Amino acid sequence: MCLAVPGKVIAIAEPDGADASPLLRTGTVDFGGVTKEVNMAYVPDAKMGDYVVVHVGFAISVMDENEANQVFEYLRQMDEAGDLAPDRSPTA
Amino acid sequence: MRFVDEYRSSADAQRLAARIADVVRSDWTIMEVCGGQTHSIVRFGLDQMLPEQITLVHGPGCPVCVTPLEMIDRAIAIASRPEVIFCSFGDMLRVPGSSQDLMSAKASGADVRMVYSPLDAVELARANPDREVVFFAVGFETTAPANAGAVEMARVQNLRNFSVLVSHVLVPPAITAILSSPDCRVNGFLAAGHVCTITGCLEYEPIAAQYRVPIVVTGFEPVDILQGVLMCVEQLERRRHTVENQYARSVRREGNPAAMAMIGKVMEVTDRTWRGIGAIPMSGLRLRDAYADFDAERKFDVGSITAQESPDCISGLVLQGLRRPNQCAAFGTMCTPEHPLGATMVSSEGACAAYYRYRRTPAAGAAQPTHAGHQP
């Protein structure tokens, strides 16, 4: 139920008027070819082209590209350090 | 899909599993809190990739599974009223109540509708001013901003015919309840990445310190989960117990301030009963008094409905990581996804349903964890 899926922001509609509720901020998000209208109230900093994590119609975070690469960076360093022979198979 | 597919690389998953085998020295039991993680672990067979020293146990993190029986009965009582359009996430519709589920109430004439977002229910209320639209607001912290936002949206639009039946639960009090149990054998936790996307990591720090358990905030894909296990094992082997964040691509230490502000505006912390587990103090959310007009329990006066759980189902023990689903006598025989006895057999994130779907039956020896001696 906490399933949330990342998608790319391809349009943002800001609410009209200074006193409009921030809840009216919406966007269009592309999930690998399928687009959906998404509420953007909780990602005030999200820009066009960002990837957002969407849960039950609301974007809940903006994906951080640097952080996203950390695990692959870790694996690369592990290989370089020779900690792990590439042909090593899992134990179980 | 970007940010998903690359975390499903089986080569990378195997390298992380091999790294875990290199690092581990002692026996450790690690609980993944979230049902979405349970689903991934069983689906991709991640537990079978781990060295025998490590036992994964499944936690209480499926909101569908822990929504109390009496809340299901209250939902059915409300849904059965002729003026009501009752809206719910799809996975709540087949959760067994005392005598029926929402799907069978619908078959007997109740207007029950599955919605993708609580905002769809708000829209239904706007489009049907002569009907009462009720949304079943269940979930963890992940879902609370959406459900609180829907209530606020109805208030802003002055929709008097919209209300919510709230049964929200919070993760940290459940972790504390599990750790306080004398039967607890969990050495470390994988915390739920999407819950912490909303709340951040700070609430977990006192728990890690007090109970001396590492807590690693973890994502949902195979590479995420195995890296979470690796980080947890590295801490355990060094006798460390801090909160670490594996899922930093989505989780900021302070969480999502805008989402937390909306929860705080609309909802407040309350005691909550968890199905199969029992009452846990300060473990849920309810509407604040300022939003009482949107509270379906008051509007339809169903607060007095109470219910008793069937004695055959051991889902409470499953939800606390004390039993595996296939250790239940009813598993796969009396209890199947078509005829569930307990809520953990309904949702795809329920441990019993995940075991059933991916054939972890006691008979299917090959699909058993290879380290059967480590079962709780």
Ligand code: SF4
């Ligand atoms: S298999 Fe069915 S009866 Fe047994 S614990 Fe799971 S839900 Fe309950």
